[in-house]
Amino acid sequence: MALNVKQEKRLLSSALFAGCDTQSYRPLVQTLSPISILKGQRIGSPPHHASALGFLLDGCLDLCNLNGVLFYTLEAGDFFEIEPMFSQIQTILPWHLRARTNTVVTFLDKNIMLSQFEEDPAFARNYIHIRADYTQNLTRQLDHFTAxxxxxxxxxxxxxxxxxxxxxxxxxxxxxxxxxxxxxxxxxxxxxxxxxxxxxxxxxxxxxxxxxxxxxxxxxxxxxxxxxxxxx
Amino acid sequence: MALNVKQEKRLLSSALFAGCDTQSYRPLVQTLSPISILKGQRIGSPPHHASALGFLLDGCLDLCNLNGVLFYTLEAGDFFEIEPMFSQIQTILPWHLRARTNTVVTFLDKNIMLSQFEEDPAFARNYIHIRADYTQNLTRQLDHFTAxxxxxxxxxxxxxxxxxxxxxxxxxxxxxxxxxxxxxxxxxxxxxxxxxxxxxxxxxxxxxxxxxxxxxxxxxxxxxxxxxxxxx
CATH class of the missing domain: 1.10.10.10 (Winged helix-like DNA-binding domain superfamily/Winged helix DNA-binding domain)
Known part of the structure; x- marks a missing residue:
C-alpha cells in the first residue's frame, strides 16, 4: 500500500524537503508504505527498520529505554531513527518507541537517503539539521539526568x-x-x-x-x- | 599563523575527508589557524567558536558540564562542536571543554561547511557519519545516567x-x-x-x-x- 495524498503531502512538506524541488521527489515518495502501530504497541529494532529514517505521519510515539525512562515524545511531522543509520558505534541496550495513540509511520531506507545525499545538497543539509536538533535534544536530556x-x-x-x-x-x-x-x-x-x-x-x-x-x-x-x- | 605540514596532514587524513579529493581541499585547509590551549584551560562558548566544527590536532580535551560530570574525552583526530552548528534548539546550561594536556585545535567555520556540503557529497556524508557517532555516544551516556x-x-x-x-x-x-x-x-x-x-x-x-x-x-x-x- 502506498501513502495516501494527505500522507504524501505531510512528508513532502516536512523539514527534510525544505527548499527541495518536491515535485521531483514524488516518484520516490510513491514507493513508500504507511505502517500502522496500535496504541500501546512498540517499534523495537528489527533488522528491517534498523537502517532507515522513520517519519511520523500521524499520532504520537514515546521514546523510552528498557527501564521505562521517557526520553522524548515524537509528534506527527517528526523524524526518528530506531538505530542510528550512519554510526558504526553499536547500541548496547536497545531503546524502543511505544505508540501513545494509534500511530502511522513510514520509513525511508538508508540507500534512498544515501542516493539523495549524492543528488541533492539541500536534502543532505536538511537531514543534518534534523539530526542536529535530535542531538541537541539528547544533550538537554543529559543535562536533566546529570543535574x-x-x-x-x-x-x-x-x-x-x-x-x-x-x-x-x-x-x-x-x-x-x-x-x-x-x-x-x-x-x-x-x-x-x-x-x-x-x-x-x-x-x-x-x-x-x-x-x-x-x-x-x-x-x-x-x-x-x-x-x-x-x-x- | 597557518597549520604546519603535520597538522594539515592530520586534518586531511581525518574522517571528514575520507573518500574526498584531498588535494582540492588544500587551499581551504591553508586558511585555517591552529589554536593552543594550555593544560587545564577551558574552551567555553564564545561567539566566534559557536558556529564552527572543531578538530583536535593534538592533545586531549574533556567534555564536561557545569557541575563537572565528564561526558567524553576527545583525542587527536576527533571533531567537536561547542554549540551544535546546525540546530535551532538553544542550549540552556553550557558545557565546556577542558584541556587534559596541552592541546591544539582548529575550527572550520559554518560557512565553510555549508559551501563544501554544496560542492562535495562525500564531505557531507562524512560529516553526517561523524555527528552520528557523536549522537550515539550521547545515547550511551544517557544509558549510563538512567541505568x-x-x-x-x-x-x-x-x-x-x-x-x-x-x-x-x-x-x-x-x-x-x-x-x-x-x-x-x-x-x-x-x-x-x-x-x-x-x-x-x-x-x-x-x-x-x-x-x-x-x-x-x-x-x-x-x-x-x-x-x-x-x-x-
Missing amino acids: ASPGVALALYLLGNHTQHILKLPDGLAGLARRLNISRATLYRALADLERRQLVSHHEKTVRILDHDGLFAFAYSQSQPQDSLPAE | ASPGVALALYLLGNHTQHILKLPDGLAGLARRLNISRATLYRALADLERRQLVSHHEKTVRILDHDGLFAFAYSQSQPQDSLPAE
Whole structure:
C-alpha cells in the first residue's frame, strides 16, 4: 500500500524537503508504505527498520529505554531513527518507541537517503539539521539526568520546554517524573520548592514560569561552575 | 599563523575527508589557524567558536558540564562542536571543554561547511557519519545516567568501552566515577559486586571483562523490559 495524498503531502512538506524541488521527489515518495502501530504497541529494532529514517505521519510515539525512562515524545511531522543509520558505534541496550495513540509511520531506507545525499545538497543539509536538533535534544536530556539536584533538573526541563512561559504537561506530573527519572515524591518536593521561591506556579497539568531569569539563575547557581567531584 | 605540514596532514587524513579529493581541499585547509590551549584551560562558548566544527590536532580535551560530570574525552583526530552548528534548539546550561594536556585545535567555520556540503557529497556524508557517532555516544551516556542501578551503569560503560575485554581507565576509578556521575564509594561497591559475580576482575587502572555475555545479561536483566515507574 502506498501513502495516501494527505500522507504524501505531510512528508513532502516536512523539514527534510525544505527548499527541495518536491515535485521531483514524488516518484520516490510513491514507493513508500504507511505502517500502522496500535496504541500501546512498540517499534523495537528489527533488522528491517534498523537502517532507515522513520517519519511520523500521524499520532504520537514515546521514546523510552528498557527501564521505562521517557526520553522524548515524537509528534506527527517528526523524524526518528530506531538505530542510528550512519554510526558504526553499536547500541548496547536497545531503546524502543511505544505508540501513545494509534500511530502511522513510514520509513525511508538508508540507500534512498544515501542516493539523495549524492543528488541533492539541500536534502543532505536538511537531514543534518534534523539530526542536529535530535542531538541537541539528547544533550538537554543529559543535562536533566546529570543535574546537580532534582530541582535543577526540573528547572532545566521547564526552561527548555515552555511556550511563552507556560508549559502544559502532556502526561501530568507522573509523566514528568518518568521524563526526569525521579520519583513522583521527589518531583512534588522540587516543584513545591520552586513555587516557594516564587519562580513558578502550578495548577493541575499546567506549570507557569513566573520569573524566567530567576529560574535560570537558580539552575545556573546550583550547578557549581567548577570541576567538583560528586559528594561521597 | 597557518597549520604546519603535520597538522594539515592530520586534518586531511581525518574522517571528514575520507573518500574526498584531498588535494582540492588544500587551499581551504591553508586558511585555517591552529589554536593552543594550555593544560587545564577551558574552551567555553564564545561567539566566534559557536558556529564552527572543531578538530583536535593534538592533545586531549574533556567534555564536561557545569557541575563537572565528564561526558567524553576527545583525542587527536576527533571533531567537536561547542554549540551544535546546525540546530535551532538553544542550549540552556553550557558545557565546556577542558584541556587534559596541552592541546591544539582548529575550527572550520559554518560557512565553510555549508559551501563544501554544496560542492562535495562525500564531505557531507562524512560529516553526517561523524555527528552520528557523536549522537550515539550521547545515547550511551544517557544509558549510563538512567541505568536501573550503579551496577548496570558500570556494566554498560565496560561493555561499551573495552578493547578485547580489557579496559584501561584513563583517569582511574575517580575519573570513572565522574564519568558515571556516581560517588567513588558507590563505584567501589558496584565494581566489587561485579567481581563477586565473576563478571569482571580489576587491578589498579585496568578492568578485565571475564564473562562478556554474563555482563550483558546482568545489565539487560536488571533493566526491566517493561514500563515500570521509578520506585517512590
